[in-house]
Amino acid sequence: MPAPIVSRRDIEFFLYEMFDIESLTTRERYQDHDRESFDAAIDIAQAIAEKYYLPIQSKVDRNEPTFDGNKVHIIPEIKAGLDAVIAAGLTAPTTDYEMGGMQLPQIAASGAFAYLSAAASTSLGYLSLTHANCNLIEAYGSPEQIEKWVTPQREGRFFGTMAMTEPGAGSGLGDLTTFATKEEDGTYRVKGNKIWISGGDHDLSENIVHLVLARVKGAARGVKGISLFIVPKFLVNNDGTVGQRNEVALAGLFHKMGGRGHTSTALSFGEQDGAVAYLVGEENKGLMYMFHMMNEARILVGTGAALTALTGFQYSLDYAKGRPQGRLLSSKDPLAPPVNIIEHPDVRRMLLTQKAYSEGAYALCLYGHQLADDEKTAPTESEKKHASTILNFLTPIIKSWPSEWGPKSNDLAIQVLGGHGYVNEHPVEMFYRDNRLNPIHEGTTGIQSLDLLCRKVPMNDFKGYQAFLTEMYDTVDSAQSHEKLQLYAQQLKDTLDNLKAVTTAVLDASKTQNIDMVFSNSVSYLNMFGHITIAWLWLRQAEVASKALDKTPHSDDEKFYNGKIQAMKYFFNSELPLTYHWGNLVKNIDSASFDTHPDWL
Incomplete structure (x- = not known):
């Protein structure tokens, strides 16, 4: 049986357990929906992904578009896949019924699109950019422009x-x-x-x-x-x-x-x-x-990066479970049969790292989609404004963290496969190449880091920054009630306290020192803030998993929840400590790169 595109169990965990999207059906806009309709959208998207996109992944990669001086030539299978998505009504699943949409919550639509995005890579970009194009014209265009340009785009023409x-x-x-x-x-x-x-x-x-x-x-x-x-x-x-x-x-x-x-x-x-x-x-x-379209595209880039990482993780996990090679150090019998490589501790390290990166990144993107839903449909104006404030603040992190760490996850997928990883008989090298575009798409990581530190943090008297910190501190307080999570809750609190100190120090320095030098470590600040954000999301996942384990689930779910907790432990033990190093570079205004003369390079 081939490896799944993405884990359906994981999608369901995020949508129904962590983010509780069924609660959205109490809102007027989504009252026609329930879990059955959400699952139906996911089923349709999965079926299209498996029928139209998964079989042509390598063909698309081998046969890029060409231009003969007159017209562009694209393999016909891409149009067949796009037409199937259009026919299923999935081109604009969040759009109003009157505009031909399904009026799904954005987070539910993202769950459905997980299969399509993971299987189709950027081939789905024709439709994603079209959707964002329509959203911009609807927001700022005239009624005549909406009728003339949006309607045929929503129809897929x-x-x-x-x-x-x-x-x-x-x-x-x-x-x-x-x-x-x-x-x-x-x-x-x-x-x-x-x-x-x-x-x-x-x-x-x-x-x-x-x-x-x-x-x-x-x-x-x-x-x-x-x-x-x-x-x-x-x-x-x-x-x-x-x-x-x-x-x-x-x-x-x-x-x-x-x-x-x-x-x-x-x-x-x-x-x-x-x-x-x-x-x-x-x-x-x-x-x-x-920027209305650009910010939407940035969240889409982050989501695509997370899903490409998830897909690479699933493939390398499946490979590791069925690939026999070598024996454990503890084995003294040279005639003993080889073990599957997942038994080797270093392979498990690479798989666990991929899990921590990819599932953490996707949780971040879904949180962004949840904020986008709340921004438009939350019960009160204050809740809408609160969601909008945090989403605006978080957009540089949602775009850049999955884009930076997603390719690192795909790099590990290649390593798990060894020599099989860098040949195109397996898709993991393609996943890496596809994902490596994302740190550049819609604004480089350096640009996102300056946007975060110089603009988003101090914006509106630090409202977005303070609102998001409050969200994370609230999770710390909640996790303290779970005995097995108290240590990790304290670790997150310590890194949040350090983040605040670093932020104050660097912004104070910007008032008196060379601003180019002060902000020359902005990427380190972005890495620091991003890793703390992912740690927060892993603590939230672990909290959901811990509550579920307290109810003595059946064996498959018990394994699933233990996997969540283990990935959280890995991230806190191996990744979160890096934030102190990055923070020191920022706080101490390390000038190694700034002081480097161009002639020295």
Whole structure:
């Protein structure tokens, strides 16, 4: 029997035991749902993943898209899989019924998409970016724009992208040069070049709706002068039919080390008269609007990274259980049969580390999805604001921790398989290559670390920072009531106290010292905060598992819950102590990297 894509038992633990998504059905938006409907969505997604995506994983990896100078060529199996997802109604499972959605809680939809994301890798990105594109237009576009551009995307006829990066302006969006000129009819003409546009060209849909950042002629330099435009590949007639080609041209494809099912493109807008474009919202507010899509994409990147790590863990676990090799040190009989490699302590170390990283990362992402649900549907306005405050604060960690430690988990999966791990007869090397894109997607780890330390921590008089610390301290208090968890609760409290001291020290230093030097260890701060967050989530998992064990479950569940507690112990013993090292680098303003002269490298 092949290894599972992801563990169904783990999905159910997170959704129904740790995050209690059944309680959401008391809210008006979700009152039509129950566990049966949640499970049905998961079943459908799992069936599609196993039928359409799992069998073509290696084929997608071996046959990346090509461009013949005229059109993009993609293997047909990708479209078949996307069409199956669309036909099942899973393109926008959280969307209103009136817009063709299932009106599922976001966390439930994430549970369903676990199978699709894990099996399809970035091939599912065509639909994920389309969903995020729609959400942005719904939030800031006009009713006419929603009808013209969102409706066909929700139906799966059009796909969507976001186009920000330029050859000369990557993360520094204030330097972008793409410009827009307003026409007498109220439309605009856009001219410029964009790169790294995922899903920027293909023939998988009738049309592609690009959301493009550009500067209206005469607007201020820097980020304050950026506007957002809808720029379709094909213009759309008044009756909704697809019309003539707009001035959006594919300049070429990029060939990535992984994630090869999703085109990565260089696009040219307006090589002659200019690409017809439609302003979203108001001029000069484009970057604020785009962050609506960008933050959603960052959570999706983190979730994809966690799921790729989970998939690698499941495969290497299955392999280790059935691969005989070697004998234990305690075995003195050279004629004794080899043991399966899972019996070797170092293999168990690597598997336990993968479990701690991948399941911890996925718990973090699901917590983010839960906050997104609460932000929109919590019973009171104060609860909604509280959820929004924490989600906004946590987004850099949700994006970056799974993206950094997920590939490390996949690296260990390769190591578990030994020589079989780095050949493409097994998928773990592909999982690693796919996952290695994520520390770069939607803002590098360095950018996320500066966003966290310089912006999110002090934002709104430290409200997000303080609110999240309170959540973690509350878990410490709760876990203290479980005798077997008291030691770990105290360890978490100690690291939280140290985090507060480090934060105060570095922000105080920023008022009097060279700010570039003070914040040069921001990635260490992000690592510290991220590891403490994952430790908190592992303590929460252990608390749920401990309560379940007190009820004397049947043997399979007993093993499952003991596995949760063991992974928590590993993370607290082997990973959490690292936070003190990172904290010292930040607090003491270690300047080794800052003081390094470029000529010395």
